[in-house]
Amino acid sequence: MLCAMTRAMTRVFHRTLGRTLPVAVSGSGVTLRDADGKAYIDASGGAAVSCLGHGHPDVVAAMHAQIDKLSYAHTSFFTTEVAEELADTLVAGAPDGIGQVYFVSGGSEAIEAALKMARQYFVEIGQPERRHFVARRQSYHGNTLGALAVGGNAWRRAQFAPLLIDVAHVSPCYEYRDRGPDETPEAYGRRLVTELAVEIERLGPRNVIAFVAETVVGATSGALTPAPGYFRGVRELCDRHGILLILDEVMCGMGRTGTLHACEQEGISPDLLTIAKGLGGGYQPIGALLVQQRIVDAFARGSGFFQHGHTYLGHAVACAAALAVQRVITRDRLLEACTRRGEDLRASLTQRFGAHPHVGDIRGRGLFMAIELVADRAAKTPFEAKLKLHARVKQEAMARGLMVYPMGGTIDGRLGDHVLLAPPYIVTTQEIGQIVDRLGEAVDASIAALAGGSH
Numbered sequence: 001m002l003c004a005m006t007r008a009m010t011r012v013f014h015r016t017l018g019r020t021l022p023v024a025v026s027g028s029g030v031t032l033r034d035a036d037g038k039a040y041i042d043a044s045g046g047a048a049v050s051c052l053g054h055g056h057p058d059v060v061a062a063m064h065a066q067i068d069k070l071s072y073a074h075t076s077f078f079t080t081e082v083a084e085e086l087a088d089t090l091v092a093g094a095p096d097g098i099g100q101v102y103f104v105s106g107g108s109e110a111i112e113a114a115l116k117m118a119r120q121y122f123v124e125i126g127q128p129e130r131r132h133f134v135a136r137r138q139s140y141h142g143n144t145l146g147a148l149a150v151g152g153n154a155w156r157r158a159q160f161a162p163l164l165i166d167v168a169h170v171s172p173c174y175e176y177r178d179r180g181p182d183e184t185p186e187a188y189g190r191r192l193v194t195e196l197a198v199e200i201e202r203l204g205p206r207n208v209i210a211f212v213a214e215t216v217v218g219a220t221s222g223a224l225t226p227a228p229g230y231f232r233g234v235r236e237l238c239d240r241h242g243i244l245l246i247l248d249e250v251m252c253g254m255g256r257t258g259t260l261h262a263c264e265q266e267g268i269s270p271d272l273l274t275i276a277k278g279l280g281g282g283y284q285p286i287g288a289l290l291v292q293q294r295i296v297d298a299f300a301r302g303s304g305f306f307q308h309g310h311t312y313l314g315h316a317v318a319c320a321a322a323l324a325v326q327r328v329i330t331r332d333r334l335l336e337a338c339t340r341r342g343e344d345l346r347a348s349l350t351q352r353f354g355a356h357p358h359v360g361d362i363r364g365r366g367l368f369m370a371i372e373l374v375a376d377r378a379a380k381t382p383f384e385a386k387l388k389l390h391a392r393v394k395q396e397a398m399a400r401g402l403m404v405y406p407m408g409g410t411i412d413g414r415l416g417d418h419v420l421l422a423p424p425y426i427v428t429t430q431e432i433g434q435i436v437d438r439l440g441e442a443v444d445a446s447i448a449a450l451a452g453g454s455h
């Protein structure tokens, strides 16, 4: 039998070298199993990917059917029925004004396409002087060079800095740490919009291509929701200067926060919207860039050609998987489930951690929640970075048959620890109870180990 130990002899260049990973062999519903038969509740959907859980029969059947018909046809020669149907479905559910969909194979590719499309748009309409992107610190937009450059996580960027395009970064929306004691959430949001306005003035408004932001920040800061009115202010500011707004909903989109797109809850529509993860639910690698019709029209009137492309754009099996995932979400009313189970999750987390001495904040929206861990709750002091508390929590959770998505560097890329939860939309109230119980044990065991000096 293939057991975890045989994989110590790996030829795979894993993310971390010298570690023995369990071998995943099967998945069903919210559960993954390894080669030793151990079961794990997937409370993070991997990295907020598996929105329908694992082995969903309808998605598997749709992929089989598509493979039997056609797996691949290069997009410079053909379109396919399934890509057209998926695009129709996505446009029908998209924010106001979105007219077309550019398919890619993941989140970073979606961001790269957005950056290049935004730049080329201004070339098409005769504003080639626009060359700057503005983004936010503590955001994550992917690991390819363009995406890494707009990303605002200092640690991820550091060693690649000489290769990155110059991007201006402004403050994240991080109420727990940055809102003043006498400041209302609305006033805090306005202050951040003013900061962005000052940065745009510094660069010269006619030199700026776009502002890039995650609607709800995911991996690097742990489910940071925007202050009320913040994105409306950002939208107005961008419009005033003819600057594009690129929203990155690779992680927070496609239903995770209870609406198909997180920006619906902000009352705004972006110019370009990136989606991935929950689009295909992990059944196939697929991402997409949703594009305002106005931008499509500019390309059509101009060169008629987007100077970009990859071999696997609009892959037929990936489109079939994504179409099936989206149909199940609609048929089974999973956006409502996301909201309701999200309330259960918040209530459970609040009950378990609301008075926990080392949990400073419980935040998020829908089935996209996080806890921020602190050494001192009153002073909001983080644990020392070298303790790598987040890594311990991940280990302790795995030992208890629980997958969560902890990360360090929450505050500035170095300091701070959070644990992100993003369970499948099909999770039950009872499973949420198990998730929070196991997480509670994992957090307590990790902190006890620090106190015991076993680091």
Ligand code: PLP
Binding pocket: 047, 106, 107, 108, 109, 111, 140, 141, 142, 143, 214, 218, 219, 248, 249, 250, 251, 252, 276, 277
């Ligand atoms: N954008 C956001 C908000 C993400 O969370 C991620 C991945 O976590 C990406 C982009 C990059 O996506 P991918 O890893 O599919 O390239």
